[in-house]
Amino acid sequence: MIRVVLLxxxxxxxHFYSAFYKEKTVEIIQCYNRKNIKLHPDQKEDLIxxxxxxxxEADVYILAIHDDAIKEIANLLPFRNKFVVHTSGSVPIDVLxxxxxxxxxxxxxxxxxxxxVDFSTVPFCLEAENSNDLQTLKTLASSLSKKIFExxxxxxxxxxxxxxxxxxxxxxxxxxGNDICKEHQVPFEILHPLIxxxxxxVSLTDPDSIQTGPAVRNDTKTIERHLNILKEKSQKNIYxxxxxxxxxxxxxxx
Amino acid sequence: MIRVVLLxxxxxxxHFYSAFYKEKTVEIIQCYNRKNIKLHPDQKEDLIxxxxxxxxEADVYILAIHDDAIKEIANLLPFRNKFVVHTSGSVPIDVLxxxxxxxxxxxxxxxxxxxxVDFSTVPFCLEAENSNDLQTLKTLASSLSKKIFExxxxxxxxxxxxxxxxxxxxxxxxxxGNDICKEHQVPFEILHPLIxxxxxxVSLTDPDSIQTGPAVRNDTKTIERHLNILKEKSQKNIYxxxxxxxxxxxxxxx
Numbered sequence: 001m002i003r004v005v006l007l008x009x010x011x012x013x014x015h016f017y018s019a020f021y022k023e024k025t026v027e028i029i030q031c032y033n034r035k036n037i038k039l040h041p042d043q044k045e046d047l048i049x050x051x052x053x054x055x056x057e058a059d060v061y062i063l064a065i066h067d068d069a070i071k072e073i074a075n076l077l078p079f080r081n082k083f084v085v086h087t088s089g090s091v092p093i094d095v096l097x098x099x100x101x102x103x104x105x106x107x108x109x110x111x112x113x114x115x116x117v118d119f120s121t122v123p124f125c126l127e128a129e130n131s132n133d134l135q136t137l138k139t140l141a142s143s144l145s146k147k148i149f150e151x152x153x154x155x156x157x158x159x160x161x162x163x164x165x166x167x168x169x170x171x172x173x174x175x176x177g178n179d180i181c182k183e184h185q186v187p188f189e190i191l192h193p194l195i196x197x198x199x200x201x202v203s204l205t206d207p208d209s210i211q212t213g214p215a216v217r218n219d220t221k222t223i224e225r226h227l228n229i230l231k232e233k234s235q236k237n238i239y240x241x242x243x244x245x246x247x248x249x250x251x252x253x254x
Numbered sequence: 255m256i257r258v259v260l261l262x263x264x265x266x267x268x269h270f271y272s273a274f275y276k277e278k279t280v281e282i283i284q285c286y287n288r289k290n291i292k293l294h295p296d297q298k299e300d301l302i303x304x305x306x307x308x309x310x311e312a313d314v315y316i317l318a319i320h321d322d323a324i325k326e327i328a329n330l331l332p333f334r335n336k337f338v339v340h341t342s343g344s345v346p347i348d349v350l351x352x353x354x355x356x357x358x359x360x361x362x363x364x365x366x367x368x369x370x371v372d373f374s375t376v377p378f379c380l381e382a383e384n385s386n387d388l389q390t391l392k393t394l395a396s397s398l399s400k401k402i403f404e405x406x407x408x409x410x411x412x413x414x415x416x417x418x419x420x421x422x423x424x425x426x427x428x429x430x431g432n433d434i435c436k437e438h439q440v441p442f443e444i445l446h447p448l449i450x451x452x453x454x455x456v457s458l459t460d461p462d463s464i465q466t467g468p469a470v471r472n473d474t475k476t477i478e479r480h481l482n483i484l485k486e487k488s489q490k491n492i493y494x495x496x497x498x499x500x501x502x503x504x505x506x507x508x
Binding site for chain 2: 090108109110121122123125147149151154155157158159160161162163164165166167168169170171172173174175176177178180181184185186187188189190191192193194195196197198199200202203206207208210211212213214215216222225226229230234237238239241242245246248249
């Protein structure tokens with residue numbers, strides 16, 4: 001049995017509570033948040049604390065709090081040499097300081113408050129200073145998911161950059177597609193199945209091997225026609241830069 | 255019963271054959287291709303023709319052939335005033351000429367040869383010169399899919415540009431994410447669930463309302479760190495242009 005104290009009351013803390021609550025190998029012995037917020041309807045009120053000096057003995061203290069607050073709360077913990085982890089993708093492990101043994105338990109997924117999260121498909125990125133603590137995190141994460149990865153702080157930084165491309169920038173491509181359709185009274189939903197298939201394919205194949213479209217075909221007539229249709233300068237610039245990037249990348253391989 | 259002649263032997267023709275073959279309301283009375291290729295193991299050989307002059311009387315002649323061949327084959331058809339359609343996303347209806355009544359039956363999905371296609375989720379874009387013929391296409395497409403859209407040639411042109419953004423350019427974002435991970439020995443598969451969720455969300459919500467990341471937060475520290483990590487010039491340029499585009503778009507709304 002792993003005894004857990006959960007600090008925070010946001011999306012990650014709430015989803016972690018609901019998930020660990022069902023696990024027999026994990027016991028949430030206490031929750032801390034300043035506003036005395038319940039993370040689950042079944043949660044006993046006397047297990048919620050608002051004062052860090054009331055923290056009980058536990059195997060792991062999970063700081064599921066805002067990136068900017070991790071350093072401050074880690075410094076305020078009233079004990080030494082216990083196992084303290086954060087859950088952030090972009091904060092290095094050393095922000096947790098040197099008072100305690102430190103680690104990271106980072107579920108790489110976007111969480112929305114009232115949407116159920118199926119943790120079994122969520123990749124967990126784990127990091128710990130020593131191997132015993134890493135084992136604790138592995139046991140903890142394995143109770144929720146089969147996708148466990150040992151990832152250093154430097155590697156997490158890399159994942160974060162890659163995620164900007166495959167999530168943030170991809171979403172902006174969807175936004176542009178949506179804008180183009182709206183402007184010309186074409187229902188964007190016609191493109192939904194194509195969007196889904198594009199995403200599904202990437203789990204099966206190297207993205208370079210399935211690059212299609214006028215850029216990789218060097219279909220200059222179509223490229224010109226498309227650039228004439230695009231009226232907004234930003235859309236035109238993106239179309240041109242990405243067309244050139246695709247051509248350079250695939251030209252190099254020939 | 256709609257009597258269909260299918261011209262072509264590529265992916266679209268093959269998938270159409272398998273799909274229509276099962277439908278009681280559709281009868282494929284003949285297939286044409288120059289190499290005498292069977293589109294299905296059950297297909298009777300005397301129903302395959304290699305000479306356009308052997309074409310039988312049908313309700314609709316479907317040219318499921320390469321974009322560049324549509325004009326030529328349409329001109330070679332040895333009859334007048336019959337209903338002739340093509341299946342292309344990027345070719346205008348008037349390429350079919352004026353000898354026959356013309357239309358378009360465009361399934362908006364990418365087809366791979368040996369992969370089963372579930373047409374029930376594929377959006378069909380229909381176009382026809384006259385309303386009777388449009389009704390024939392609606393009946394034909396409805397036998398396969400519930401997603402039927404009446405789309406003009408001009409609108410199809412718009413869909414094609416939008417598809418370049420949401421499919422071709424998105425795939426290039428995946429390729430860059432993959433390259434970044436590879437370069438730093440981080441398994442790209444960690445990002446697969448995030449990629450899938452990003453695509454799933456777009457069917458439920460306006461993409462602008464769910465834009466996240468350092469660009470929209472104007473998190474200049476993170477943006478600078480990311481630009482330092484990116485070594486390849488093309489990746490840097492794309493990061494900068496898309497970051498500015500996201501900031502301009504979301505700044506405007508404030």
